[in-house]
Amino acid sequence: MPTLSKKVGSRWTGSVFVLSLLPLSVATLLGGCANNVDRMRTSSIAMDDYRNRHPIVLAEAAQKLDIFPPPELRGLDRRTYAQVAEYGRRYHYNGQGPIQIFVPTGANGGVSPSTIQSIRRALAAGGAYAPLQVTTYPVVNGGLASPLRLSFYGLKAKVADPCGQWPNDLASGGGVQGWENKPYWNYGCSYQNMMAEQVADPRDLVGPRAEDPADTEMRAHAIDSIRKGVDPSTDWKVKNTAISNVGIDQ
Known part of the structure; x- marks a missing residue:
């Protein structure tokens, strides 16, 4: 068929029809690759x-603290007081609303008013001046120690x-996903x-804190050392102990 081929000089080339379809075929193949979804x-x-x-996301969630004050004390012992004061600092930075105190009820439940007042003072020492809401919860097992639970809502980091x-079998028994x-x-x-x-502060995951003021005393010391031609860096003196002398009374 003369319409499907042509002569160039003294040689015959391939079919004009086939040559015209070649770019279209390449474009079709490339288009198929582009549509291959990842x-x-x-x-x-x-x-x-x-x-x-x-x-890790930030969300408003309940932040709880369980304490076990000695029942024979009318207040808080030193360890529990420090725990509640640290809990008050957390409320100061991230908390909002009232602070709830859940008191156990039952055979071994109950708490004295002086203990509640000690909790209030410990929270204030940590910077939490929030209203307290005292409520009760039933003791399920009287043979176990029942804590006082403190709770407030605030910003919290969580997964x-x-x-x-x-969702998948690690051993890949039913497929080849493990391969x-x-x-x-x-x-x-x-x-x-x-x-x-x-x-400690979930907001640190979102952005940096503001820059603290410069240490003017340290800066003046560095400038004075440079003027005297002295190295302004801190000279840390470390005294090493030989391993052979460890455990030997001097």
Whole structure:
């Protein structure tokens, strides 16, 4: 068919029709590659990075403290007082609303008014001047120690999803998912949860704090040392002890 081929000089080329379809075929193949969806980014399963799968978020949640003041004391002992004072500092920075005190009721329950007053003073020592709401809860097992529980709502860092989810079999008994050499679903969740619980101020996870004022005394000392030609850095003197002398009375 003369319409499907043409002569260039003294040689015949391939079919004009086939050559015209070649760019279209390449474009079709490339378009198919472009439509190949990356399932790792668009599926319901999050990305493999544990920080994306188990992110730390800030939320308003109840922050509780269980204390066990000695029943024979009319107030708080030193250790419990320090715990409540630290709890008051947490309220001062992140808390809002009243502070609730849950008092156990029953055979071993109850608390003296002087203990409530000691709790109020310890909270005030920590900077918490919030109204107290005293309520009771029933003691389920009288043979166990029943704590006094303090609770307030405030900003708290926590993991968005609960840990302990195992949607897939680690041994891959029913499929080949374990052969992909990717982190399992629950990987990193406990680590993120531990980090969230240890943060003193959850706002530090969002942004840095304001810069503190400069130490004018340290700055003047450094400038004076430079003027004298002395190294302004701090000279730490460390006295090492030989291992052979450890445990020997001098």
